[in-house]
Amino acid sequence: MRFVDEYRDAGKARVLAADIAARCEPGRRYTFMEVCGGHTHTIYKHGLEDHLPEQVALVHGPGCPVCVIPMGRVDDAMHIAAQPDVIMTSFGDMMRVPGGKGSFLDAKAAGADIRMVYSPLDALKIAKLNPGRRVVFMAIGFETTAPSTAMTVLRAAAEGVENFSVFCNHVLIIPAIKAILDSPDLRLDGFIGPGHVSAVIGCRPYEFIAREYGKPLVVAGFEPLDVLQSVHMLLGQLGEGRAEVGNQYGRVVPWEGNRTAMEVIGKVMRLRPYFEWRGLGFIAQSALSVADEYAAFDAERVFDLPGLRVADPKACQCGEVLKGVLKPWECKVFGTACTPETPIGTCMVSSEGACAAYYTFGRFSRERVREATRA
Amino acid sequence: MSSEPAVEGRAVGRAEGVERAVAESRAGVAPGGSSSGGREQQVLDRIARVRRRRAVVREERITLAHGAGGKATQTLIEAVFLEAFRNPVLAALEDGATLSLDCARAAFTTDSFVVSPLFFPGGDIGDLAVNGTVNDLAMCGARPAFLSAGFILEEGFPVADLRRIAASMAAAAGAAGVSIVAGDTKVVERGKADGCYVTTSGVGLLERQVSLSAAGARSGDAVIVSGPMGEHGAAIMLARGDFGIEAPIVSDTAPLHGLVAALLDALPGGVRSLRDATRGGVATVLNEVATASQVAVVVEEEALPVRAEVTGVCELLGIDPLYVACEGRFVAVVDGEHADRAVQVLRGQPGGAGAVRIGTVRDDPPGLVLLRTVFGGTRIVDLLVGDPLPRIC
Incomplete structure (x- = not known):
C-alpha cells in the first residue's frame, strides 16, 4: 500500500538498526520513553524491539487516553448513563475500562443505553435523531481528540441541539511529561514524543524538557521506521552531547502546530486547576473542562454527579507502569489476576496500553522465538 | 402437505x-346437477x-399469525419455503425428515446467523446460512447432503425480503448440491428480534477415511489459506455505513466442499486439519491449532494474502485483517512435504486461485502463534478478547 509499505521496509530497518547499534557507546545503557500509546502499539505490533540492541530499552509512557482515566470518573459516567432518559456515547476503547462498579459493557448489559461512536459528531447526530433523550458524549483523549470535541460543542451550540452534552475528560500531555520528569524513581535518557498530539500543539511546548531537564525529545510518526528513526536521532543527540527537540514526523507535524485547532480548544474549554490521573494521582493544570459560555453542553453541570474518588485496587501497579518504573511483566498481577479479559488496571484495557500490548504481542521468550523463527 | x-x-x-x-x-360445476x-x-x-390450491401469502409483512402454527404458518411455509426449497423429503412436511445415507459415518453440525445488515455486497443472510453449514461439514471432510433451516422472524418483516432470502438459500443449496429437508418458523413481537435470524443444521456423508482435527498438527507441517483474507468482514463493516468509507469489497461467501474434496483426494493422509476462517478470522483458527496440537505456528506476514482494498479499510479502522472474518476461506494444515502440491491443487480449483502457504508448524514454544513481521520483527498473534465487529454472520 502506498505511503505505508515504505515505512515498514525490513531492508531499510536493518540498515537503520546497524547504524543504531553503531551509535551506542559500549557499556552504556539507554532508556527512552515513548510517551504515546500509539507508539507502544507500533513497537509491539511490528516487533520493533528485535531491531534494537540489548543496550537500548524502551519504556512505555502515559499517553494512552483510556489508561489515565481514574475509576471515579468512570463511575460518574456510569451514573449519568444510568439516568433513564440518557443515551451515553463513547469510543469503543472506553467500553471495557473498569470503574469501581464495573465497566460500560456491564452497565449496557444491565440495561443502560450506551452506544459506541467513532466521532463526537456521530454522538451529536444521535442527539438530533432522539430529541426526547439526553445524549452525552464521553470525551477522552489528549490534545489529539480535544479539537473534535470542541468543534462538536460549537456545532451543537450553533444548531441549538439542547439535548446534547459532553462529559469532558480531556487531558494535556505536557503536565504528564513534567510529572514523569519530576518523579524521583525514574531515569530516562530521552523521549520519543507523541506524533498526533504534536500535530496540534506543535514542537515548541517540549522545549523546556531539553532546556530545564537536559533530555532530548524527538517527535515521531507511527510507522515502525518512524519510531526506529527517532531512536536513531535520539542516540545522535546524546552522542554529540546535545539535548534538543527534534521532529522526525515533519510530514505531519508543523513546528508551530495547528493554530486553528488550538483556538477551537481555547474557545470551548478551560484549564482545570487540577485533575486526577489514574496511577499518577492529581496533577495541577493537566486537564480541560467545558468553558462557562458553553455550560449548557457540560455534562458535569447538566447532571448531578457523585464525584467520588475511588482508590485504585491495591494490587494494581498501573502507576508504576505508566511512569515507566516497572515493565508490564514486573507488575505483581500481570497476566494472572489482570488479563485483557479481566483487566484490573487500565493499562490492560486498550490496545495502546503498555500491559495489553505486551500481553497480546510480546508475551514470549526472545530466545525461544528466535529459535522457532529461524528460517 | x-x-x-x-x-x-x-x-x-x-x-x-x-x-x-x-x-x-x-367451471367445476357439473351441468344439470341440481x-x-x-x-x-x-x-x-x-x-x-x-x-x-397452491398457498399464497397475501400479506406484505410478517404478522404474529405467521408464527401461530395455524393456517397462516402453513401458508407461509408452503408459499415461501417449500416453493423455494422444493424436494420430496421436505414436501412430505412430516415432523422430521427421513434420510437415506449411503455410508456408515456422517458429520452433523449447526450454526445460527444473525448478520446485520441482512443484505450486503456479495450475498445475504440466506446464502451465508447455507454456505456456513455446508463449510462446517466440508471442514470435517464430509460431503454436505442435507440441511435444515430454522427461521426466527420479527413481526413486520417484509415478506418480499423473506422470499429473497429463501431464493438465495435455494440457489446456494443448489450450488452446493444439498437439499433443505426440514425447517421451522417462529415469529416474535416487533422489537424482540432484528428482522430475520436463520439457523441451519446439516448432515454430511463421510465417504473418505479421513481424520481431521485441530489437534493433528505436528512440527514441519505447512499452513495454507485458500484465498485472500477478511473480505466478508470488511464488506459487512462497509455495508453498515457507519464509517463513511466506500470501497469495492464484496463478501467472499462461498461453499468450500469442492476445494476440500480436491485437496483430500490429492493428499491422501496428508491433510491434518481443516478449519474455515469465520468469526475471529485466520488468527483465531491458527490459535485453535496451536493450542489443540500444543505446537507453535510461525506465520510470515509477507505471505498473508490480503487485497489492497481490505488492507486499506483495515488500516483506516485500526483493525488487523488477520482477525477479520471470511465466509469462503479455510486454513489447512498439511504435511510439509506435500505443501507445494496442496497449493497447486487448490489453485487449480474454482475458488482456490488465491491459495497460498502462510506458515509452518514448529515444536516450540507450544500453544503460541508467532508472526514474523514484514518489518523484520516478531510478535505474538493472540486471540482477541472482544469482537470489534459484532454480528457479521
Whole structure:
C-alpha cells in the first residue's frame, strides 16, 4: 500500500538498526520513553524491539487516553448513563475500562443505553435523531481528540441541539511529561514524543524538557521506521552531547502546530486547576473542562454527579507502569489476576496500553522465538 | 402437505385470486346437477379444491399469525419455503425428515446467523446460512447432503425480503448440491428480534477415511489459506455505513466442499486439519491449532494474502485483517512435504486461485502463534478478547 509499505521496509530497518547499534557507546545503557500509546502499539505490533540492541530499552509512557482515566470518573459516567432518559456515547476503547462498579459493557448489559461512536459528531447526530433523550458524549483523549470535541460543542451550540452534552475528560500531555520528569524513581535518557498530539500543539511546548531537564525529545510518526528513526536521532543527540527537540514526523507535524485547532480548544474549554490521573494521582493544570459560555453542553453541570474518588485496587501497579518504573511483566498481577479479559488496571484495557500490548504481542521468550523463527 | 405440483411462483393479488377462485369453482360445476344434496356437495368440493390450491401469502409483512402454527404458518411455509426449497423429503412436511445415507459415518453440525445488515455486497443472510453449514461439514471432510433451516422472524418483516432470502438459500443449496429437508418458523413481537435470524443444521456423508482435527498438527507441517483474507468482514463493516468509507469489497461467501474434496483426494493422509476462517478470522483458527496440537505456528506476514482494498479499510479502522472474518476461506494444515502440491491443487480449483502457504508448524514454544513481521520483527498473534465487529454472520 502506498505511503505505508515504505515505512515498514525490513531492508531499510536493518540498515537503520546497524547504524543504531553503531551509535551506542559500549557499556552504556539507554532508556527512552515513548510517551504515546500509539507508539507502544507500533513497537509491539511490528516487533520493533528485535531491531534494537540489548543496550537500548524502551519504556512505555502515559499517553494512552483510556489508561489515565481514574475509576471515579468512570463511575460518574456510569451514573449519568444510568439516568433513564440518557443515551451515553463513547469510543469503543472506553467500553471495557473498569470503574469501581464495573465497566460500560456491564452497565449496557444491565440495561443502560450506551452506544459506541467513532466521532463526537456521530454522538451529536444521535442527539438530533432522539430529541426526547439526553445524549452525552464521553470525551477522552489528549490534545489529539480535544479539537473534535470542541468543534462538536460549537456545532451543537450553533444548531441549538439542547439535548446534547459532553462529559469532558480531556487531558494535556505536557503536565504528564513534567510529572514523569519530576518523579524521583525514574531515569530516562530521552523521549520519543507523541506524533498526533504534536500535530496540534506543535514542537515548541517540549522545549523546556531539553532546556530545564537536559533530555532530548524527538517527535515521531507511527510507522515502525518512524519510531526506529527517532531512536536513531535520539542516540545522535546524546552522542554529540546535545539535548534538543527534534521532529522526525515533519510530514505531519508543523513546528508551530495547528493554530486553528488550538483556538477551537481555547474557545470551548478551560484549564482545570487540577485533575486526577489514574496511577499518577492529581496533577495541577493537566486537564480541560467545558468553558462557562458553553455550560449548557457540560455534562458535569447538566447532571448531578457523585464525584467520588475511588482508590485504585491495591494490587494494581498501573502507576508504576505508566511512569515507566516497572515493565508490564514486573507488575505483581500481570497476566494472572489482570488479563485483557479481566483487566484490573487500565493499562490492560486498550490496545495502546503498555500491559495489553505486551500481553497480546510480546508475551514470549526472545530466545525461544528466535529459535522457532529461524528460517 | 397436499400433493399439488409446483406452480410457477408468482405473487397473486387478492382481487385476482378471488376472481380466479370464482371462475374455477364455476367451471367445476357439473351441468344439470341440481338436487339440494348435490349442491351442498358441490360447494364442499369447491372448498376442498380451493384449499388444495397452491398457498399464497397475501400479506406484505410478517404478522404474529405467521408464527401461530395455524393456517397462516402453513401458508407461509408452503408459499415461501417449500416453493423455494422444493424436494420430496421436505414436501412430505412430516415432523422430521427421513434420510437415506449411503455410508456408515456422517458429520452433523449447526450454526445460527444473525448478520446485520441482512443484505450486503456479495450475498445475504440466506446464502451465508447455507454456505456456513455446508463449510462446517466440508471442514470435517464430509460431503454436505442435507440441511435444515430454522427461521426466527420479527413481526413486520417484509415478506418480499423473506422470499429473497429463501431464493438465495435455494440457489446456494443448489450450488452446493444439498437439499433443505426440514425447517421451522417462529415469529416474535416487533422489537424482540432484528428482522430475520436463520439457523441451519446439516448432515454430511463421510465417504473418505479421513481424520481431521485441530489437534493433528505436528512440527514441519505447512499452513495454507485458500484465498485472500477478511473480505466478508470488511464488506459487512462497509455495508453498515457507519464509517463513511466506500470501497469495492464484496463478501467472499462461498461453499468450500469442492476445494476440500480436491485437496483430500490429492493428499491422501496428508491433510491434518481443516478449519474455515469465520468469526475471529485466520488468527483465531491458527490459535485453535496451536493450542489443540500444543505446537507453535510461525506465520510470515509477507505471505498473508490480503487485497489492497481490505488492507486499506483495515488500516483506516485500526483493525488487523488477520482477525477479520471470511465466509469462503479455510486454513489447512498439511504435511510439509506435500505443501507445494496442496497449493497447486487448490489453485487449480474454482475458488482456490488465491491459495497460498502462510506458515509452518514448529515444536516450540507450544500453544503460541508467532508472526514474523514484514518489518523484520516478531510478535505474538493472540486471540482477541472482544469482537470489534459484532454480528457479521
